Amino acid sequence: xxxxxxxxxxxxxxxxxxxxxxxxxxxxxxxxxxxxxxxxxxxxxxxxxxxxxxxxxxxxxxxxxxxxxxxxxxxxxxxxxxxxxxxxxxxxxxxxxxxxxxxxxxxxxxxxxxxxxxxxxxxxxxxxxxxxxxxxxxxxxxxxxxxxxxxxxxxxxxxxxxxxxxxxxxxxxxxxxxxxxxxxxxxxxxxxxxxxxxxxxxxxxxxxxxxxxxxx
Numbered sequence: 001x002x003x004x005x006x007x008x009x010x011x012x013x014x015x016x017x018x019x020x021x022x023x024x025x026x027x028x029x030x031x032x033x034x035x036x037x038x039x040x041x042x043x044x045x046x047x048x049x050x051x052x053x054x055x056x057x058x059x060x061x062x063x064x065x066x067x068x069x070x071x072x073x074x075x076x077x078x079x080x081x082x083x084x085x086x087x088x089x090x091x092x093x094x095x096x097x098x099x100x101x102x103x104x105x106x107x108x109x110x111x112x113x114x115x116x117x118x119x120x121x122x123x124x125x126x127x128x129x130x131x132x133x134x135x136x137x138x139x140x141x142x143x144x145x146x147x148x149x150x151x152x153x154x155x156x157x158x159x160x161x162x163x164x165x166x167x168x169x170x171x172x173x174x175x176x177x178x179x180x181x182x183x184x185x186x187x188x189x190x191x192x193x194x195x196x197x198x199x200x201x202x203x204x205x206x207x208x209x210x211x212x213x214x215x216x
Contacts (some may be wrong), residue, residue, distance in 0.1 A: 032097040036104055037174040043108065044164030054165045055111035056214040057157050058102050061172065063114045063213035064150060064206075065099035067124040068092070071146065074128025075139045084136045087189065091143070091182050098178065101171045108167065114213040127205075140191030145199055147183030149206060151176050 046054065072092035079085035106112055114120065131142040154176040161168055194202075 030100070032100040033093065034097050036101040037170040038101070038105060038108075038167035041167045041170045044162075044166050046109075046162055046164050050162035050164070051109050052111075053160075054162055054168050055106060055109040057161060058105050058109065058168055058171075059111065059114050060210045060213045061154070061157065061175070062099055062102035062106060063117065063120050063209060064153070065095050065102060065175075066114075066117045067120045067209065068095040068146070068150070069099070070121040070124030071128035071131075072143075074125040074130075075132040075142070076128075078129045078132025079136055079139065081136050084140065084189070087185070088139075088143070091185075094178055094182070098171075098175045101175070105168055105171055115216050116212060120209060120213075137190050137192045138194075140186040140189050141194050142191075143186035144183045144191040145194045145202060147179045147186070149199075149203060150179045151183065153206070153210070154179065 069092045072088045072095065076085040076088040076092070079088065103113060128142075132139045154172050157172055158169060158176075161172070
């Protein structure tokens with residue numbers, strides 16, 4: 001995560017209005033804080049079928065980054081500790097970088113993000129708020145488990161990408177490294193292991209999102 005400053009104090013209304021503003025920002029194209037890892041990577045030669053498949057995978061990843069911001073914003077709004085809320089907001093900013101990297105790559109592949117992005121954000125915000133209301137340690141545990149599952153999903157995509165798609169591979173590798181770090185930091189901050197039924201439910205929900213985002 002980027003360097004953390006002293007936690008800023010927000011009023012109750014601020015804590016719930018800020019995520020709404022952040023959600024609206026998803027609709028506004030802005031440059032990422034960090035340049036895309038694909039910037040200096042030469043694009044490989046891809047057949048039309050390979051480009052469509054790569055675009056489907058990157059659309060899933062874009063949807064995942066939209067959802068991650070919704071989760072973190074919801075958790076931050078419901079967080080009881082200022083330091084935890086700050087940690088979540090910083091992580092959300094890094095997820096925004098990932099989302100923009102995926103958007104740029106989708107454009108390079110001649111495709112677009114998921115049409116269901118507003119749904120991914122709103123649903124994830126509600127889930128994140130519920131996790132936050134359970135308490136900061138459970139919320140951090142939710143982050144750790146989410147990032148564990150996302151890291152595994154990104155590893156799977158690295159194996160499924162066309163061999164020539166070096167730009168998507170560079171983006172996914174950088175995203176995976178960030179997600180693993182987010183998860184480790186959440187555990188170090190006191191995150192509690194989630195019950196097995198919750199972990200399984202999270203995986204099922206993610207599976208539905210991935211199937212829908214690949215096509216739409």
